[in-house]
Amino acid sequence: MMKLHWAPQTRAFRTLWMLEESGLPYELERVDLDSPFLRSEAYRAINPMMKVPALEDGEVRLAESGAICAYVAEHAPQAQLAPPVGDPARGRYLHWMFFDAGCVEPAYTERLANVALPARAAGWGSFDRVMSVIEDLVSDGSWALGERFSAADVMLGSNIWYGIHLLGVIKNRPALEAYSARCAARPAFLRAEAVEAAAAA
Ligand SMILES: N[C@@H](CCC(=O)N[C@@H](CS)C(=O)NCC(=O)O)C(=O)O
Numbered sequence: 461m462m463k464l465h466w467a468p469q470t471r472a473f474r475t476l477w478m479l480e481e482s483g484l485p486y487e488l489e490r491v492d493l494d495s496p497f498l499r500s501e502a503y504r505a506i507n508p509m510m511k512v513p514a515l516e517d518g519e520v521r522l523a524e525s526g527a528i529c530a531y532v533a534e535h536a537p538q539a540q541l542a543p544p545v546g547d548p549a550r551g552r553y554l555h556w557m558f559f560d561a562g563c564v565e566p567a568y569t570e571r572l573a574n575v576a577l578p579a580r581a582a583g584w585g586s587f588d589r590v591m592s593v594i595e596d597l598v599s600d601g602s603w604a605l606g607e608r609f610s611a612a613d614v615m616l617g618s619n620i621w622y623g624i625h626l627l628g629v630i631k632n633r634p635a636l637e638a639y640s641a642r643c644a645a646r647p648a649f650l651r652a653e654a655v656e657a658a659a660a661a
Pocket of ligand 1: 469470471472493510511512513523524525526
């Protein structure tokens with residue numbers, strides 16, 4: 461059974477949401493950010509960055525929330541959370557999975573740290589460009605791949621949710637707010653949220 465190393469109110473949420481979407485059985489191991497285990501050699505062997513989330517599946521160990529979501533999707537084909545190899549939708553699926561880590565995350569850093577880089581040199585262009593691209597993607601009320609929900613929505617949707625509700629960097633973008641609300645209404649998202657609420661109680 462897969463074991464997720466997770467801490468509440470962190471990027472591990474998206475992997476918890478993903479596991480809930482997958483329908484796979486899993487074990488949850490809470491690793492708070494101040495826990496000695498996070499700083500231990502045992503955990504370094506699981507994630508050399510010594511951060512959450514991380515996943516163990518038998519002898520397989522991996523970290524990076526995007527990689528974990530992709531891995532879970534591949535191991536739950538019945539949940540149809542990733543277009544398989546050969547499906548034309550797989551190209552865009554990979555595009556948005558990598559876009560999240562490669563563009564959305566640094567765009568938030570730009571905004572939070574108030575750094576300005578030339579848009580031609582910054583891999584993400586600019587915060588505003590990244591947000592407008594996602595807005596265009598979901599403004600018709602769809603998911604990242606159109607009609608079909610996928611792991612790309614877990615990645616983008618969780619980050620958009622953080623950007624609105626936790627970081628406060630997304631303002632006056634109704635299409636992103638509507639997308640975030642669609643994500644947050646999914647039963648799997650609500651189950652993951654309930655796990656986090658129970659952990660906080
Ligand atoms: N790129 C990583 C980022 C993971 C990350 O930064 N996790 C934070 C919590 S949101 C963490 O574990 N911080 C604890 C620390 O750095 O000591 C991912 O997407 O999984």
